[in-house]
Amino acid sequence: MEPNYTSPKFKIAIYAISFIATFVVYLLTMNPSSFGYDTTWFHIQVPQLAVGQTTGFPIAFLLGKLFTYLPFGTIAFRLNIFSVFFGAATVTVFVMIISNLIKKEYYIALISSLFFCFFRVFWLQTNRFEVYTLHTFLTGLVILFGVYWTNSKETRFLYLYYLFIGLSFTNHPLSVFLAPMLILFPVITDWKAVFKLKRVVIIIALMIAPLLLYLYIPIRSYQGYGNVKTFHQFIHYITGMQWKQQLGFRSMEVFKKQAVGYYNLIRQDFNIAALLITLFGFVMLAWKKWRYFVLVFFLIILNLIPVFLYEDVPNDFYIVSVVTFLLIPFAFGIYHIKEVIKAVIRKISARKSDGEHGNKKEVASGPGSFKITAVSIFMAAILFFPVNAFAINYAEADKSRDTVIYDYWKAVEGELEDNSIIFSSSKSTSVLAYLLLYESEKSIKIERGLSYEEMLSSIEANIGKNTIYINQAYMPDLSNAFELEPVSYFIYWMDYSEELKTFKVLGIKKYVGFEIEDKDISFTFGEEKNISYVITNNSETEPVYLSSIELGLPKSLSLIGINENSSDLKAMPGMASGFYMWTNGPYIIEPSGKIRISVRVKAVAPDENNIRFRITTNNLYVEAPEVTIRIK
Numbered sequence: 001m002e003p004n005y006t007s008p009k010f011k012i013a014i015y016a017i018s019f020i021a022t023f024v025v026y027l028l029t030m031n032p033s034s035f036g037y038d039t040t041w042f043h044i045q046v047p048q049l050a051v052g053q054t055t056g057f058p059i060a061f062l063l064g065k066l067f068t069y070l071p072f073g074t075i076a077f078r079l080n081i082f083s084v085f086f087g088a089a090t091v092t093v094f095v096m097i098i099s100n101l102i103k104k105e106y107y108i109a110l111i112s113s114l115f116f117c118f119f120r121v122f123w124l125q126t127n128r129f130e131v132y133t134l135h136t137f138l139t140g141l142v143i144l145f146g147v148y149w150t151n152s153k154e155t156r157f158l159y160l161y162y163l164f165i166g167l168s169f170t171n172h173p174l175s176v177f178l179a180p181m182l183i184l185f186p187v188i189t190d191w192k193a194v195f196k197l198k199r200v201v202i203i204i205a206l207m208i209a210p211l212l213l214y215l216y217i218p219i220r221s222y223q224g225y226g227n228v229k230t231f232h233q234f235i236h237y238i239t240g241m242q243w244k245q246q247l248g249f250r251s252m253e254v255f256k257k258q259a260v261g262y263y264n265l266i267r268q269d270f271n272i273a274a275l276l277i278t279l280f281g282f283v284m285l286a287w288k289k290w291r292y293f294v295l296v297f298f299l300i301i302l303n304l305i306p307v308f309l310y311e312d313v314p315n316d317f318y319i320v321s322v323v324t325f326l327l328i329p330f331a332f333g334i335y336h337i338k339e340v341i342k343a344v345i346r347k348i349s350a351r352k353s354d355g356e357h358g359n360k361k362e363v364a365s366g367p368g369s370f371k372i373t374a375v376s377i378f379m380a381a382i383l384f385f386p387v388n389a390f391a392i393n394y395a396e397a398d399k400s401r402d403t404v405i406y407d408y409w410k411a412v413e414g415e416l417e418d419n420s421i422i423f424s425s426s427k428s429t430s431v432l433a434y435l436l437l438y439e440s441e442k443s444i445k446i447e448r449g450l451s452y453e454e455m456l457s458s459i460e461a462n463i464g465k466n467t468i469y470i471n472q473a474y475m476p477d478l479s480n481a482f483e484l485e486p487v488s489y490f491i492y493w494m495d496y497s498e499e500l501k502t503f504k505v506l507g508i509k510k511y512v513g514f515e516i517e518d519k520d521i522s523f524t525f526g527e528e529k530n531i532s533y534v535i536t537n538n539s540e541t542e543p544v545y546l547s548s549i550e551l552g553l554p555k556s557l558s559l560i561g562i563n564e565n566s567s568d569l570k571a572m573p574g575m576a577s578g579f580y581m582w583t584n585g586p587y588i589i590e591p592s593g594k595i596r597i598s599v600r601v602k603a604v605a606p607d608e609n610n611i612r613f614r615i616t617t618n619n620l621y622v623e624a625p626e627v628t629i630r631i632k
Contacts, residue, residue: 011099014106018095022117023088025390026126030084031399033406034076036495039128040430043076044437046129051217051226054240058213059138059170060131075438076406079129086133087126091117093140094324098331100147101292105335111382112331118389119269119323121316123397131172132320138168139175139321142182143295150189150291155199158186159206166207170214173240174321177306181298189291214238254312261314262307266323269389278326281333292328299325334382341378404491405431411488412502413440417467421445423455424471427496452476456619459505468505473498480542481618483507511539512546512589512615514624523557523603523631530563532598533613533624537589546587548616549597550579556607556631563598579612603631 034040038053045052046064063082070078091113098109116122125132142164149157165182168175186194194200217237221228228237235241270278286293300322307318409431416422422444424432429448436444445466447458452475459468459482469487470478478484483506490501515534523529537544551573553559559580564570569587573580582597589595608631613624 011106014099014110015092015095018110018113019088019092022091022114023084025118026084026087026123027081029123029394029398029400030080030127031402032073032077032080033403034431034434035128035402035405036428036431039080039130040076040428040434042129043079043434044430046079047075047438048225049216049220051220051228051237055173055238056214056217057131057171058216059167059210060134062213062216063134064129076129076434080127082129083126083133086137087117087122090133090136090140090324093137093144094327097140097144097147098328100144100151101289101328102331102335105331107379108331108334108338108382111386112327112334114386115274115330115389116323116327118386118393119266120393120396121265121269122320122323123393125317125320127397127399130317132317135168135172135174136321136324138164138171139178139182140324142168146182146185146189146295149186153190153193158194158199159202161186162203163206163210166210169207170210174303174306174318177302178299178321181295181302185291185295188294255308258308258311258314262319265314265316265319268392270326271388274330274385277333277337278330279333280336281329281331284336285329285332288332296325296328338375338378341374345374405493408488408491408500409435410439413442413444415487416442416444416469418442418444420467420469421447421462422469422471422502423447423450423459424473424502425449425475426471426473426493426498426500428493428498428500429471453619456481460508460620463505463508470503470505472501472503478503478618480511481509481620483509508620508622510622511537511542511544512617512622513538514613515594516625516627518627519625520628521630523629525603525606525631528560528600528602530566530598530600531611531627532563532566532596535589535595535597535615537591537593540591543591543593544589544617546585546589546595546615546617547583547619548585549573549582549587549595550612550614550616551581551597551599552579552612552614553601554607554609554611554629556603556605556609557601557611557629558604560600560602563600566596566598568595569597603629605631607631 034043041052042064044050046061047068049061049065052061060082064079067078067082067085068075070081072078073081094116095106095109095113098112099106102108122136142161145157145161145164148154149161162183165175165179169179194203214234217226217228218234220226228234282293282297285296303319303322303325311318405428409428413432413435419442422432424446425448429446433446436442436446447455450458455470455475459470462468470482470484472478482503484503485506487502487504490499492499513536515536517532521529521531535546535549549569551559559573562570562572569582571582571584573582575581580599587595607629609629611627611629613627614621615624616622
């Protein structure tokens with residue numbers, strides 16, 4: 001008994017299978033953690049409905065917020081399910097599209113959709129929170145409602161079509177580039193049905209209304225979760241004006257590099273057989289359903305235009321929707337190859353019937369069984385495409401154990417003391433920020449993005465007041481400047497060639513010492529005296545490198561010159577910021593070595609004051625004890 005292909009239960013079963021099967025696969029290969037990049041910033045911002053990266057992604061943030069209410073897993077785990085869900089939903093939507101374009105061909109619709117959903121570029125967007133599976137889902141819904149409207153001419157589908165175009169504008173800027181073709185498709189299909197005054201007004205309202213979701217940006221900014229508070233800032237933010245300067249044609253060389261790069265991204269998935277089937281499908285689409293050919297062709301072109309004009313380096317996520325568009329001609333190719341096989345078999349059957357005068361029953365059953373067998377073999381053979389795509393991409397797409405960065409920062413967070421400060425310039429520091437917000441009760445301040453000099457200055461200001469930690473990524477070796485104690489374990493992050501090493505700062509290393517002949521000196525007005533300092537290296541194994549030596553004299557003392565007989569430095573110092581400075585170093589003091597500095601000064605005014613003396617090593621000031629002077 002043949003299945004009833006028109007039965008609602010049958011269609012629902014096929015749609016359910018497409019969703020459940022891909023949801024399970026995507027869930028099992030999903031990254032369960034937060035691991036850096038934009039994903040971690042989304043993990044931080046979405047639960048707060050904070051204003052994130054331009055252009056805001058309001059519908060992704062608002063829907064993502066709903067996923068944070070799931071009653072299981074961490075915030076990162078729940079939000080990553082967002083991409084799993086809309087990835088599986090995209091597959092189901094395209095099964096619906098194909099099965100409505102090619103009547104009753106649910107098997108072809110399912111197999112074709114599974115093939116493309118296991119493409120590397122698509123699968124990789126499902127294993128962490130991103131906006132691209134929502135983008136393909138919304139675009140797919142637009143196409144689906146377009147198919148429904150084309151088949152039925154029911155106005156409700158036309159309105160839903162344009163409503164979801166408006167909703168797609170609130171997710172990703174690529175939707176703006178796809179909009180011209182999507183908006184025109186119903187006009188190309190039946191312009192008389194579209195261009196009725198009432199319908200046009202409603203269509204415009206339906207496309208504009210979703211844009212009100214962008215109001216969450218100034219609202220949350222005024223509530224303290226963003227900094228977009230003026231109309232100018234708002235327009236600049238939602239239009240991505242800061243990136244506009246990057247949009248433009250570079251050169252033919254860059255264009256060729258991009259083309260080759262994007263080809264390589266899908267080459268292993270889009271094998272020669274799939275390519276030929278898709279090309280054949282395009283031909284048949286142009287012949288049988290030319291409006292859909294125009295739709296798919298221009299959607300692909302419009303998607304690629306900003307991709308080639310915006311980036312110099314190919315990125316898989318920019319062609320995710322291109323992969324879903326290719327699904328339609330591929331399915332058409334499969335369907336019409338099947339029809340060709342059936343037609344050939346019918347011709348063979350007719351010839352056999354004409355040439356044979358034997359038992360009619362044998363003639364009828366022989367070709368029929370052959371037809372069923374040939375079509376069955378073909379339908380079984382097309383399983384190769386999704387199975388092969390799954391096999392070659394599974395290892396790379398499976399991120400279920402890719403928790404190295406999360407585990408590292410989780411271990412570090414576990415050892416950090418409450419009310420401490422950590423300095424880090426690692427590109428993965430956002431993972432620690434996420435942990436401290438949602439998976440820790442500790443109050444820890446993260447200082448990131450500081451220059452080396454700014455960091456040292458801040459450490460000096462806070463040492464002794466707070467426990468200080470340093471992550472050494474992008475930092476010079478700090479062991480010469482500080483007494484350090486390792487925190488947790490060290491790892492190497494290949495993505496950014498970072499050595500992730502976190503240390504607790506126990507104190508500033510005091511390699512340098514000072515010997516002062518007299519710490520209290522009396523002068524009479526006009527008297528000259530020698531003032532001497534000896535800088536010592538207290539380390540028996542490490543040399544000390546001094547980048548500057550500085551002498552701060554009060555105005556009551558005038559520098560006469562260098563006492564060359566007693567000083568290792570013979571040159572007169574320069575003057576900057578009230579200090580006499582020797583800066584022609586580095587001045588090197590060998591292990592257990594010394595440098596002597598002796599200058600002659602003259603008392604030029606009555607005073608009671610102090611002389612300051614300091615050196616700079618490892619960009620840190622080390623001060624000598626002050627010398628008191630009294631001038632009568």
